[in-house]
Amino acid sequence: MLRRVLVSAAVAASLSFMSAQADQLTVIAPEKVGLSVERLQRLTAALQGEVDAGQMPGAVVAIVRKGQLAYLETFGWSDPVRKTPMAPDSIFSIASMTKPMVSVAIMMLHEEGKLQLSDPIGKYLPQLAKMELGSVKTDAAGKATVERAPPKRQPTVQDLLRHTAGFPYGGTHRDHELIKLWPAGSVDSAFTYSGPEFLEKLSQLPLQHEPGTVWDYSVAVDVQGFIVEAVTGKSLSAFLEERIWKPLDMIDTGFSVPEAKRARYALAFANDPVSGKPQSIPHASGKPIKFDCGGGCAVSTALDYLRFAQMLVNAGILDGKRLLSRKTIELMSSDQLGPEVRARTTNPILNEGYSFGLGFAVRSQTGIAPVAGTTGDYNWGGAYGTFFWIDPKEEMAVVYMVAAPGEGRARLRTMVRNMVLQSIAD
Numbered sequence: 001m002l003r004r005v006l007v008s009a010a011v012a013a014s015l016s017f018m019s020a021q022a023d024q025l026t027v028i029a030p031e032k033v034g035l036s037v038e039r040l041q042r043l044t045a046a047l048q049g050e051v052d053a054g055q056m057p058g059a060v061v062a063i064v065r066k067g068q069l070a071y072l073e074t075f076g077w078s079d080p081v082r083k084t085p086m087a088p089d090s091i092f093s094i095a096s097m098t099k100p101m102v103s104v105a106i107m108m109l110h111e112e113g114k115l116q117l118s119d120p121i122g123k124y125l126p127q128l129a130k131m132e133l134g135s136v137k138t139d140a141a142g143k144a145t146v147e148r149a150p151p152k153r154q155p156t157v158q159d160l161l162r163h164t165a166g167f168p169y170g171g172t173h174r175d176h177e178l179i180k181l182w183p184a185g186s187v188d189s190a191f192t193y194s195g196p197e198f199l200e201k202l203s204q205l206p207l208q209h210e211p212g213t214v215w216d217y218s219v220a221v222d223v224q225g226f227i228v229e230a231v232t233g234k235s236l237s238a239f240l241e242e243r244i245w246k247p248l249d250m251i252d253t254g255f256s257v258p259e260a261k262r263a264r265y266a267l268a269f270a271n272d273p274v275s276g277k278p279q280s281i282p283h284a285s286g287k288p289i290k291f292d293c294g295g296g297c298a299v300s301t302a303l304d305y306l307r308f309a310q311m312l313v314n315a316g317i318l319d320g321k322r323l324l325s326r327k328t329i330e331l332m333s334s335d336q337l338g339p340e341v342r343a344r345t346t347n348p349i350l351n352e353g354y355s356f357g358l359g360f361a362v363r364s365q366t367g368i369a370p371v372a373g374t375t376g377d378y379n380w381g382g383a384y385g386t387f388f389w390i391d392p393k394e395e396m397a398v399v400y401m402v403a404a405p406g407e408g409r410a411r412l413r414t415m416v417r418n419m420v421l422q423s424i425a426d
Helices: 009-018 037-052 098-111 157-162 186-192 195-203 220-232 236-245 259-264 302-313 326-332 338-343 409-421
Strands: 058-065 068-079 092-095 133-138 144-149 298-300 354-356 361-363 378-381 387-391 396-402
Touching: 037 058, 037 068, 037 409, 058 302, 058 409, 068 302, 092 396, 098 157, 098 220, 098 236, 098 326, 157 220, 186 220, 195 220, 220 236, 302 387, 302 396, 387 409, 396 409
Parallel strands: none
Antiparallel strands: 058 068, 058 396, 092 298, 133 144, 354 361, 361 378, 378 387, 387 396
């Protein structure tokens, strides 16, 4: 027997919570927006099966189609040890799902004429005005050294948005002499460095690639956050709160979990159910970060993030509040790499069939990719398992929240995505 199906009991239980957020998306029967009730039950059963099999502690899935909330389901536990049931307002560490919100912030400043995408990043962050290009040389004895030279040009704001600045994440390919000099990740950096220390660290590091030539996932969005701060004179969190989170009524989104909300924070298993290795999620410790890391330090709920996603579906507006113009959303969700850059991509995090826009992975064609989708859909996920995607042609936004940072997260995301899309019946 299936547990709660579709938007019935789950939504009924959450309506009192949702009423606290103004102008909520309308809850509607799935078939009224072209989704099959029977086929959505497959998704419900599959995710409950993953919980029952111990492959994840719990999850929340929300689907909006044609501007109406057609599916909201909770599964399993927010605390698998205490057996605290997952709730629609459970709070998750969203890791790199922080990045699209920061990219929207940059584009808001761009729309206001406060920065141009072609500007070198050193215009706003003088510490990074003279980045050098690195290359690894190996001598006859096999000793590798990193040599430096001026790049053909300095990284631009556009390069940061599309991950072509020449920056890497140091946590990948750590046997490479150049890459291992870089910070391993955004969250690790935020626990280790203050903002000025982080920028000083980056200023001393050689670029991995000529700017504009290679897509490589990186600390670029952390640097975007510092540009927001430099341009506005506000902390990144203050700007996001004022310009994105508050206008969209994202009441549980931020860079920390307040003590009053900690009981709602979703925890991972102590060990990865696939590998058996210990695992953790940073906000579980309560340890404060030293700077607002735009690359991965936010927390949010499924319903909060769904409002952000629906703003994107609506070409920049939600509940009469416009954050960006339609043309800016079109720019952000278009292929920003081109065939030469995409052909040289070596980081497997960008799936086959996808290119990259200004803050999101963008599907470049219906085929090639090993997952269902639509040309022009766009998405991103977080290292702890969360994922969202936008399908403008299907008028659909989907948010999948989970605390599952282990080796099975890619499989779970793919399963959720395919099972949502197979439910389209119109």
